[in-house]
Amino acid sequence: MDLITxxxxxxxxxxxxxxxTAATQAESSPPSIASLPDKPLVxxxxxxxxxxxxxxxxxxxxxxxYFLTWRDVKVRYKQTLLGAAWAILQPLxxxxxxxxxxGRLAGIKSDGIPYPAFAxxxxxxxxxxxxxxxxxxxxxxxxxxxxxxxxxxRMIIPGAAVGAGLVDLGLAFLILVGLMIHYRIAVTAAxxxxxxxxxxxxxxxxxxxxxxxxxxxxxxxxxxxxPFLIQLWMFVSPVIYPASLLSGKLRLVLLLxxxxxxxxxxxxxxxxxxxxxxxxxxxxxTITLLILVYSAYSFRRMERTFADxx
Amino acid sequence: MxxxxxAQDLSKRYQLGKRDAAxxxxxxxxVSAASAPLRILRRNGNGAERALWALRDVNFEIGQxxxxxxxxxxxxxxxxxxxxxxxxxxxxxxxxxxxxxxxSLLEVGTGFHPELTGRENIFLNGSILGMMRKEIEQKFDExxxxxxxxxxxxxxxxRYSSGMYVRLAFAVAAHLEPEILVVDEVLAVGDHAFQQKxxxxxxxxxxxxRTVLFVSHNMGAISRLCQRCILLDHGRIVASGPTASTVQTxxxxxxxxxxxxxxxxxxxxxxxxxxxxxxxxNDQVRSDVPYDRQLRFVLDYEVNKTxxxxxxxxxxxxxDGTCAFVTGDFDSHPDLLGARQPGRYRTTVEIPPRWLNTGxxxxxxxxxxxxxxxxxxxxxxxVFNVVDTGTPGSxxxxxxxxxxxxxxxxxxxxxxx
Numbered sequence: 001m002d003l004i005t006x007x008x009x010x011x012x013x014x015x016x017x018x019x020x021t022a023a024t025q026a027e028s029s030p031p032s033i034a035s036l037p038d039k040p041l042v043x044x045x046x047x048x049x050x051x052x053x054x055x056x057x058x059x060x061x062x063x064x065x066y067f068l069t070w071r072d073v074k075v076r077y078k079q080t081l082l083g084a085a086w087a088i089l090q091p092l093x094x095x096x097x098x099x100x101x102x103g104r105l106a107g108i109k110s111d112g113i114p115y116p117a118f119a120x121x122x123x124x125x126x127x128x129x130x131x132x133x134x135x136x137x138x139x140x141x142x143x144x145x146x147x148x149x150x151x152x153x154r155m156i157i158p159g160a161a162v163g164a165g166l167v168d169l170g171l172a173f174l175i176l177v178g179l180m181i182h183y184r185i186a187v188t189a190a191x192x193x194x195x196x197x198x199x200x201x202x203x204x205x206x207x208x209x210x211x212x213x214x215x216x217x218x219x220x221x222x223x224x225x226x227p228f229l230i231q232l233w234m235f236v237s238p239v240i241y242p243a244s245l246l247s248g249k250l251r252l253v254l255l256l257x258x259x260x261x262x263x264x265x266x267x268x269x270x271x272x273x274x275x276x277x278x279x280x281x282x283x284x285x286t287i288t289l290l291i292l293v294y295s296a297y298s299f300r301r302m303e304r305t306f307a308d309x310x
Numbered sequence: 311m312x313x314x315x316x317a318q319d320l321s322k323r324y325q326l327g328k329r330d331a332a333x334x335x336x337x338x339x340x341v342s343a344a345s346a347p348l349r350i351l352r353r354n355g356n357g358a359e360r361a362l363w364a365l366r367d368v369n370f371e372i373g374q375x376x377x378x379x380x381x382x383x384x385x386x387x388x389x390x391x392x393x394x395x396x397x398x399x400x401x402x403x404x405x406x407x408x409x410x411x412x413x414s415l416l417e418v419g420t421g422f423h424p425e426l427t428g429r430e431n432i433f434l435n436g437s438i439l440g441m442m443r444k445e446i447e448q449k450f451d452e453x454x455x456x457x458x459x460x461x462x463x464x465x466x467x468x469r470y471s472s473g474m475y476v477r478l479a480f481a482v483a484a485h486l487e488p489e490i491l492v493v494d495e496v497l498a499v500g501d502h503a504f505q506q507k508x509x510x511x512x513x514x515x516x517x518x519x520r521t522v523l524f525v526s527h528n529m530g531a532i533s534r535l536c537q538r539c540i541l542l543d544h545g546r547i548v549a550s551g552p553t554a555s556t557v558q559t560x561x562x563x564x565x566x567x568x569x570x571x572x573x574x575x576x577x578x579x580x581x582x583x584x585x586x587x588x589x590x591x592n593d594q595v596r597s598d599v600p601y602d603r604q605l606r607f608v609l610d611y612e613v614n615k616t617x618x619x620x621x622x623x624x625x626x627x628x629x630d631g632t633c634a635f636v637t638g639d640f641d642s643h644p645d646l647l648g649a650r651q652p653g654r655y656r657t658t659v660e661i662p663p664r665w666l667n668t669g670x671x672x673x674x675x676x677x678x679x680x681x682x683x684x685x686x687x688x689x690x691x692x693v694f695n696v697v698d699t700g701t702p703g704s705x706x707x708x709x710x711x712x713x714x715x716x717x718x719x720x721x722x723x724x725x726x727x
Binding site: 036037068071074145147148149152307 | 316324410
């Protein structure tokens with residue numbers, strides 16, 4: 001330890017002994033490098049308990065979000081035998097089974113919509129939500145090699161997982177169009193709200209998935225609990241039954257589930273039956289945004305230790 | 311010269327021990343929350359002992375356009391410092407001011423996906439490294455030419471040879487244009503010709519006024535690239551100054567010498583190196599070996615599940631990074647390439663006496679697989695000296711060149727008178 005030299009003299013020395021380097025640099029360096037900013041571009045410090053979201057950083061890395069989404073989609077379709085068909089098969093086969101079980105055997109009412117179309121419309125939203133949550137929940141752990149080597153806003157990783165789910169949703173939507181033609185369901189102006197509902201679903205998936213992905217880094221139990229919890233969640237969502245089946249207190253509980261407002265209004269938009277339940281939609285939106293904001297702050301707080309523990 | 315990086319009192323602490331091991335489970339967290347009051351009673355300040363300071367009170371400034379080498383032995387804190395500067399991990403205390411954008415190259419090929427083609431990976435990897443799509447498109451041809459992979463652009467990289475893979479990965483990274491480039495030991499890969507190419511590319515980078523921080527074990531590369539070096543040991547700066555004198559300090563301070571390497575990380579691989587040591591005839595670990603004594607390396611490793619086609623080997627290097635030779639356990643026992651059953655193994659290999667020239671050498675351990683190449687390496691696991699105890703050269707007062715100084719059998723006969 002007796003070898004410590006003064007740091008600042010080190011800098012001066014090397015500046016003095018390297019006049020040539022300094023000269024070349026002044027001549028050939030691009031203008032952006034020629035002069036340094038007065039204030040540091042980045043200050044690295046241990047973060048306090050409250051961490052800002054740094055949305056500007058996210059915007060700077062928007063192309064990375066696109067590339068990671070594109071990678072997820074591409075790799076999945078390259079590696080599997082059926083490729084894109086999986087996006088369609090999963091909700092389609094589930095719909096057929098549910099139609100048989102609940103439509104035919106149990107005779108669940110479906111608000112006057114043919115049960116297969118009714119179930120498929122719910123499953124379309126649900127499959128997207130469930131897969132997006134599952135994939136984003138496991139995304140950080142699966143990207144350990146990136147996290148420990150490169151800096152970028154970590155939120156992009158669960159974000160890309162949700163984005164990749166949107167592509168599957170688009171494909172599965174084609175079947176819904178087929179079903180609508182088959183059952184001669186006329187399209188009304190109400191369908192214009194569909195993009196809003198899908199955006200809301202994506203935000204909900206991001207909120208839940210992002211939070212779980214951060215927890216998953218620390219507690220690997222999440223990985224095992226996740227499929228089970230998602231399944232439970234489906235049964236308390238009006239996917240295979242209409243919300244109108246329940247009444248009173250039970251219906252109130254159902255409305256606290258943000259999925260209810262989304263799926264119920266999605267059906268109105270597609271099938272043109274009845275009118276929008278704005279109250280339910282407003283509640284879904286509020287709950288989704290609350291989840292998203294909480295999850296984003298809590299993600300940022302946990303983010304700083306990812307590289308050390310993942 | 312204005313400073314582009316200012317680091318003040320930088321420290322990084324890692325928690326060791328079970329509670330903060332790689333990851334916890336929810337159950338452990340719940341149990342630990344429930345027993346927290348008890349733990350506080352029981353804990354008598356031994357919490358501090360389980361902390362490892364990877365960096366301790368590090369201060370430095372780096373001027374714009376400087377190329378600075380960071381040297382020190384394994385575990386000295388070099389990589390931690392680079393991780394903090396590239397914002398992968400946060401410091402525990404202290405502060406760094408960066409007056410330019412940082413591009414980091416902590417590993418070659420981060421984010422490469424084996425299923426994607428070379429072309430696709432250039433875009434993916436480029437954007438992970440922080441390049442914009444337009445930038446990548448502009449430099450695409452240059453990257454491809456540098457990597458020499460034109461013919462294989464549309465082949466998935468999983469079919470690339472390891473050489474091609476590394477070339478492509480380095481090519482993408484080399485075309486990053488941040489004001490500050492942070493590079494960790496990436497030149498240890500690839501063949502000699504490509505390493506030279508990478509070195510010249512990095513020299514180009516610095517000529518263009520960019521600042522480079524470069525970690526390497528290769529003192530040859532450090533001397534060639536860097537004007538100044540920072541020497542770290544146990545997380546502290548022990549020397550800093552012009553490269554020649556700092557490297558000299560490093561090499562003569564005994565910091566480098568290490569006759570034994572014991573695996574400290576718990577890695578769960580099929581086959582793990584546990585320890586390698588350089589020992590004398592009496593099995594004493596020693597880092598100074600007389601010229602006229604044999605060198606014996608003892609390697610301990612464990613096999614966790616049956617592996618085939620695997621070999622364990624060592625490479626001997628001079629301190630400037632020249633490889634003297636590489637040898638593997640299957641050279642004399644080809645049957646080792648068959649199945650290796652789970653268990654612990656010890657293997658020894660000897661370098662005969664009066665063979666290596668005097669000087670300093672490093673030993674790298676390799677574990678390789680017939681199909682996938684090197685699966686594990688421990689760079690500079692051992693650093694040792696061969697001490698002059700009467701070499702043919704020194705007996706005649708000359709220092710002989712070369713990695714070897716063997717005493718060979720010369721036959722001389724009088725053929726005519």
